[in-house]
Amino acid sequence: MLEAFCESAGLWRVPLPTPTLPPATMTNHYFVGERQAVLVDPSAPAQSSHDKLAALLADTQNHGIAVQALFLTHHHRDHSGAAADLRARFGLPVWAHARTAELLPDLAIDRRIEDQDIVAENADGSPWRAVHTPGHAPGHLVLWHARTSVIVAGDMVAGEGTILVDPSDGNMGDYLASLEAMAHLQPHTLAPAHGQVLHEALAVLTHYRLHRLAREKKVLDALPRTWTDADVLLPAAYGDVSRMAWPIALRSMQSHLMHLAELGHAERKGAQWRRLN
Numbered sequence: 001m002l003e004a005f006c007e008s009a010g011l012w013r014v015p016l017p018t019p020t021l022p023p024a025t026m027t028n029h030y031f032v033g034e035r036q037a038v039l040v041d042p043s044a045p046a047q048s049s050h051d052k053l054a055a056l057l058a059d060t061q062n063h064g065i066a067v068q069a070l071f072l073t074h075h076h077r078d079h080s081g082a083a084a085d086l087r088a089r090f091g092l093p094v095w096a097h098a099r100t101a102e103l104l105p106d107l108a109i110d111r112r113i114e115d116q117d118i119v120a121e122n123a124d125g126s127p128w129r130a131v132h133t134p135g136h137a138p139g140h141l142v143l144w145h146a147r148t149s150v151i152v153a154g155d156m157v158a159g160e161g162t163i164l165v166d167p168s169d170g171n172m173g174d175y176l177a178s179l180e181a182m183a184h185l186q187p188h189t190l191a192p193a194h195g196q197v198l199h200e201a202l203a204v205l206t207h208y209r210l211h212r213l214a215r216e217k218k219v220l221d222a223l224p225r226t227w228t229d230a231d232v233l234l235p236a237a238y239g240d241v242s243r244m245a246w247p248i249a250l251r252s253m254q255s256h257l258m259h260l261a262e263l264g265h266a267e268r269k270g271a272q273w274r275r276l277n
Contacts, residue, residue: 001055001056001059002031002056002059002060002062002063002065005031005056007189007191007197008148008150008189008191009034009122009123009145009147009148010032010033010034010037010120010122010123010128010145010148011030011031011032011145011150011152011191012030012031012056013028013029013030013191013197014028014029014030014031014052014053014056015027015028015029016029016043016044016046016049016052016053017044017046017049018043018044018045018077018078018081019045019077019078019081020078020194021078021161021162021164021248022161023160023161024158024160024161024194024195026194027041027043027044027078027079027193027194028041028191028192028193028194028195029041029042029043029044029053030152030191031056031060031065031067032071032119032120032128032143032152033065033119033120033121033122033128034063034064034065034121034122034123035064035065035066035121035122035123035125036066036068036120036121037060037065037066037067037068037120038067038068038069038070038071038095038119038120038128039053039057039067039069039070039071039086039092040071040072040073040143040152041071041072041073041079041080041154041193042070042072042080042082042083042086043077043078043079043080043081043082043083044081044082045081045082049082050082050085050086050089053086054089054090057090064123067092068092068093068120069092069093069094069095069110069111069119070083070086070087070092070093070094070095071094071095071096071113071119071141071143072094072095072096072097072100072104072141073140073141073142073152073154073155073193074096074097074100074136074137074139074140074141074154074155075096075100075103075104075137075139075169076137076155078193079154079155079193080096080100080104080107083107084106084107084108087108093110093111094107094108094109094110094111095109095110095111095112095113095119096109096111096112096113096139096141097112097113097114097130097132097139097140097141098112098114098139099134099137099138099139100137100138100139100140100141101139102139103137103138103139103169113130113141114130114132115130115131115132116129116130116131117129117130118130119143120143122145122147124147126145126146126147126148127145127146128143128144128145128152129143129144129145129146130142130143130144131143131144131151131181131182131185133154133156133178133181133182134171134174134175134178135156135165135170135171135172135173135174135175135176135177135178135179136154136155136156136163136164136165136170136175137155137169137170138169138171138174140154140155140156140178141154142154142156142182144185144187146185148188148189149185149186149187149188149189149201150187150188150189150190150191151182151185151187151189151190151191151201152191153182153190153191153192153193154192154193155192155193155194156175156178156179156182156190156192157190157192157198157204157205157208158192158193158194158195159192159194159195159196159197159198160194160195160196161194161195163175163208164248164251164252165252165255166251166252166255167251167254167255167258170255171255171258171259172212172216172255172256172258172259173259173262173263175212176209176212176213176259179205179208179209179212180209182205183202183205183206183209186202187201187202187205188201189201190204190205212256215237215238215252215256216256216259216260218236218237218238219233219237219253219256219257219260220260220265220266220275221236221237222236222237223257223260223266223273223274223275224274224275225274225275225276226274227269227272227273227274228272228273228274229271229272229273230250230253230254230257230271230272230273231250233253233273234246234249234250234253237253238253257273264276264277265277
């Protein structure tokens with residue numbers, strides 16, 4: 001049963017329906033590791049999904065795989081929404097970054113995962129390490145397997161849809177730095193939370209970073225030196241994006257404006273912005 005979901009040594013992808021950001025409709029639940037393993041991002045709310053995960057958890061034992069914990073890449077509901085139920089049902093502890101624990105006060109986090117912690121191992125003893133990659137969320141973690149050059153990427157990239165860096169809990173500067181840090185690992189494969197596994201990983205990471213920087217330049221070019229409401233900038237900065245997506249684009253643009261302010265290129269006064277240089 002588990003073989004049908006195998007992507008690589010110590011990596012099985014199980015997409016299940018979740019309330020996530022369209023056009024994506026699924027979150028990938030990953031079984032990561034062999035000798036020691038974790039179930040990543042338990043979030044599917046339907047009872048049928050829980051039953052499927054229960055069957056797969058039972059099947060892991062037939063393969064000699066010891067699932068020891070539920071691992072959260074970050075706090076968003078489409079990555080953590082089923083953790084409490086699965087924790088109670090299977091008695092598995094929940095592991096997450098300390099910032100994720102702060103943002104999920106109603107969920108018991110049994111272990112605070114820090115950057116470079118080993119959270120799983122393959123049959124040959126090679127480790128899966130957590131890497132702190134803030135930006136999309138402050139406590140975001142990816143899992144890195146150096147021997148196979150695979151990153152379980154959470155919401156750093158997507159095989160379907162886009163990645164929103166929301167100003168409410170994201171930080172564009174941190175997100176750009178995290179993309180660069182992931183690229184420095186020289187991965188071959190990215191296993192995202194939404195959509196298909198991505199190969200040519202370095203090209204994907206480079207594209208994501210350059211795309212964001214190009215968008216940020218458009219935002220800066222559209223920003224006048226007089227105080228202006230942010231939504232006035234949308235036609236110039238996001239004219240290539242469907243108007244149906246402009247509400248999400250506005251949130252992304254706010255994050256770009258906040259990053260430009262951190263760099264000293266923009267200034268905010270209430271809901272208005274202006275260019276400084």
